[in-house]
Structure formats: structure tokens, C-alpha cells
Amino acid sequence: MKKSVINLSSISQKYVMALAGIFLMLFLIFHLATNLLMLAGDGGKAFGAAVEFLTGNPAIKLMEYVLFAGFLIHILLGVLLEWHNYRARPVKYHKSMRSETSTFSRFMIHTGIIILIFLIIHFMNFFFVRLGLVAIPEEPGIVVRDEHDFFSMAVIWFKNPLYSAIYIVSFVFLAFHLKHAFQSAFQSLGLNHTKYTPAIKVIGTIYAIAISVGFAIIPIYFYFFYVP
């Protein structure tokens, strides 16, 4: 029986997904730390300096490609895996009561696709602007110096209530994804231990909430409290 488009065993495929996922989770910490500099109250000076340092650094440039690859691999394998799993039960149950286990694990592809949509919007608004593929946003009263001035762009976007709402909702779904993902990655890699697994689950929940709340307070700050 042909099992998948790619020739990986079930366990290898989950191994690669988990490794890519862990890489993405580390990246999120890094990205959040940078973004939180926007809240420094210095008109974006610290944040601008960080962006300048990062965009000018060849090691970071390289990491950008690795990051792309990480996303692509994770998303591609995730979609293939869902498709394979869907086909593994050609006749569905008439009545199916969900056993009282992990809820979020059932919606990984759904939360994943919402994250993907968010990523596309996110790229259009920031990364593609830097590459010159999308025009720099304009707004009366706010000056965007150049395509590297992410701070002023963020001010423009987050003053838009609809944009801020979409942004925050996306992070709620990211939290759902991460809540299951964190401990799942350890299990997929075979890193399970009666002593440490309960702790991993707690840390995973804390991580999921911290990341999402961390990102979500930025639009809230700009929308309600920031005066250009």
C-alpha cells in the first residue's frame, strides 16, 4: 500500500515534524523578546536598534532561510499527515463519543491553518515590505522612515482595531496549537519519563500562555495607550 507522498516511516515523519516544531517554538521566544522592546516607551529606539542589528547580521540572514525551511517542512508534513490519517478510516463512525483526552490535539490542523493564514498576513505587512515587494504603509501623522522602520509600521497597523483584533485572535489559536504541541513533541521524540513528563506538560501550558499573552499585549498597548 502506498503510504505517503514522501517516503518516510510514520515515526520518522513525526520525528521531523517535532524537531521542526521545536525549532519554531524556540524562534517564537526569540521573536517575542525582540518585539517586547517595542513596549520600552522610547519611541521605538531600542526596537529599531535590535532590528538593525538583526537585519545586518549574516548569521541571522542564514537563520532566516533555516526558519523558512522549518516552516515549510512542518506545514508540508502536517498537511500530508492529516491527509494520510483522514484516509486511514474510510467509513466513519455513526456515533462517536470523544474519550476524555486531549482536546487540542484533535484540532492541530485547524489551528495550524489559522496560524498559516496569520503568517501570510504577517509577511505581507512586514517581511515583504522590507524586501520591497509590498509598498510601505502610509498614514497621516505617522512617518515611516524606510522599509526597515517596523516600529512605525506596527503603530499604523495596531491603531486599526480590526487588524489588532485579528492579530490577538490568531494568538489565541496559536496558544491552542502550542498547548498540545509542546508535550507532544517530547512524546514523538520518545522523551518520556514518569518523573519529568508531568513537569513537561505544565511547562508546555505555561509556554503556550506566555507566548500568546506576550504577543497579544503589544497591539493592546498600541491601540489603547500609545500616543505617536
Add this chain to the structure above:
Amino acid sequence: MNFILKIWRQKNAQTKGSFKTYLLKDVSPEMSFLEMLDYLNKQIIGNGGEPVTFEHDCREGICGSCGLYINGRPHGPMRNTTTCELHMREFNDGDSIVIEPWRARAFPVIKDLVVDRSSFERIMHAGGFISVNTGSAPESNSNPVSKTIADKAFDAATCIGCGACVAACKNSSAMLYAAAKIAQYAMIPQGKVEAKERVDKMVKQMDAEGFGFCSNTYSCEFDCPKGISVDFIALMNREFFSSKVCKQKQT
């Protein structure tokens, strides 16, 4: 007790099946679920009908043949209980009960509620054994294995191969079954010799049978009548990884 039974009827693997509803009266609460079906069949036969086919053998929870999907749960509503150990007193008088076969591409329906689980057998044939004769039980202290490990290996070995894990899994994955069968050997000295080769072959066979992948939802553990732990899946993943990374040439 009276019940409304909604049962999947299917003539054979080629034909399309459908649900049929039966009203069953005067069921004793002391009857096991299978006895209740026997009782139903007696009435169907009395009326000149075709009895409901279902699989059973030991009727004491050890052979693993009696798997039925009852009201949306493998082996019904009780945890750590096979269908044959389930009693009608667990239901309420007048309940309607939906009875379906296991649903998975790798478990095609043969007739009514009976599915073909030979995919499980083929996973075992691929490596679920020890190739040499290990003799009869040795002198108890001559095997260097701790009680903790021996107990864990035994926990894995309590798997009766009923297929509830596949039935419960949203992906129809057989990871819990394969993990239990791999772990019961991988932890003890007799099984360690061939451990790497075994995990490789058994996982390959599992994939070839068309089971789904594991999403770590853990509903398999929840619905397993023997309470097999998903810790064994992590152990299998580890074993599999080491079999790939530290592969040794077989002579």
C-alpha cells in the same frame, strides 16, 4: 430491562452495510453484553432471520476477540473492561445502544460486527518473536532483570490485541498495539538481542498496513481494556530512533 439496539448489518466484505434497529425486551441486568447479543440472536433465529455475527471466544477478557464499538466507545462505556466483561446493569432501562464494528482501513469488515484483524498478525509476524529457543523458565536469579523492568515488560505483554486502540484513535493508528508488542521484548534480556531489527521491521509492517500516524491524543490509552500506557509509544519511538541512528550490519 428493555433496550433499543441499533446494530450494523453487513452481509460480507463486498456489500454495503446499514444499521438495523431491534427492540429487545426482558434483558436481565446480570447478562453480559455478549449474552445480551446471544439473547437477541435467539429471537432473530426464532423469527427465521439471519443472526447478528460478532466475534467472541474466551468471554473472560483475555483473548481480545470481542471488540465492539458501543455507543461511541470501544468496548462500551466502562474503562479497563472488554465487551465480554461489560454487563447490562451498566446501562439504563430503555437506553438505545448503537453497536458498530471497528472502523479502519486496515480492519475491513468481514460480516456484520466482525472485522479482519490479520493486519495485527502481520505486524507480529514481521518481528514480534525471539528467534532462538530461550528454553523453559530459568533459575529465577540467573537473569539480570530488575523487578521494575520485569513488571513493566509484563504490563506491555498484557495487550490482548483486540484493536480498541485503533478503533479509539481519530487517526486509526496502531501505535499503541505495536508499541506494546515491541516493548514487551525490548525491555528484557532475551528480547534485547534483536531489539533494533525488530522495531524496524514491525514499524515498517505497521505502515504498510495503512494505519494512521500518531497525534499523541492518547485516547488509545484511555480506551484500552488493559490500560496499556502511552509511555510504551515513547519507548518505541526511542527504540526506532536508535535503530536508525545506530544501525548495525546484520551478519
